Amino acid sequence: MTPFVVDANVMNYFQRERLLGEQGEAWNAIEAIKSVSSIALDADGHCEAEWLECAGGAVPLALKDWIADMLASEKIQLFNFNCDNMFKELGALGVPKKDHKWVRLARSAPSDFIVTEDIDLFDPTKKCATNEKKQELKHAGSGPVAKHLRKTHKIVVTCCSHVPTICNS
Numbered sequence: 001m002t003p004f005v006v007d008a009n010v011m012n013y014f015q016r017e018r019l020l021g022e023q024g025e026a027w028n029a030i031e032a033i034k035s036v037s038s039i040a041l042d043a044d045g046h047c048e049a050e051w052l053e054c055a056g057g058a059v060p061l062a063l064k065d066w067i068a069d070m071l072a073s074e075k076i077q078l079f080n081f082n083c084d085n086m087f088k089e090l091g092a093l094g095v096p097k098k099d100h101k102w103v104r105l106a107r108s109a110p111s112d113f114i115v116t117e118d119i120d121l122f123d124p125t126k127k128c129a130t131n132e133k134k135q136e137l138k139h140a141g142s143g144p145v146a147k148h149l150r151k152t153h154k155i156v157v158t159c160c161s162h163v164p165t166i167c168n169s
Contacts, residue, residue: 001167003040003077004033005106007099007116008047008054008105010160011130015055015063027116034075036167039107041067043078046101083107093145094124106155113166114149114157121157 004149006014006029013026032120041047048067056063081104091112099120106114119126119134123143125136137143137161141150146157158166 001037001111003038003079003109004163005047005102005109005111005114006030006033007102007114007118008050009117011051011063012055013117013160015057015066018058018066019057019062020161025160029160032164033115034070038068038074039076040079040105040111041076042105042108043080046116047063047105050098050101058085077109078107079109081105081108087107089144093148095145096120102154103149103155106123106149109152112156113163114152114155115160115163116157117159119143121149126140144149 010026010029013024014030015026017027021100030039050064051067052057053061067076071078083104086100086103087097090103095103099118101112102116102121105111114121117138119129119137122137122141122145124145126143139161140154141158141162149155151155
């Protein structure tokens, strides 16, 4: 199975659950990925930097240590960005520039999956929608960005709750 791209908001949830000893959706997703595959990061450190900024919190060394352990066990693999900047393509869909790196990483790894809870990778126009509507879009894997990535690049954008099922199929 190809490596999974895991964006910073998922790592934020994972880190919180890990530090609290909870086995929530993010923890379950990461454990499922580790059981069958690996997580992709860019070799230049842009994605890791966002993980640390978003999820490091009060104990950033705990996440840095976890990343080092996962690199040593090859559960995190490093990839060079080897695809063109996708600014026009993703910008036309309304994806904020800071989120382009996740798609570029998925194309470079290559990865079949981006795991995210960020509405911008499903449908950026729904940023102000109710949480219920956002959850509905994420669980359906729908929205113009998710559909475009699936159709054009064969990349499935999915939320944490779907990862264990993907990994077990």
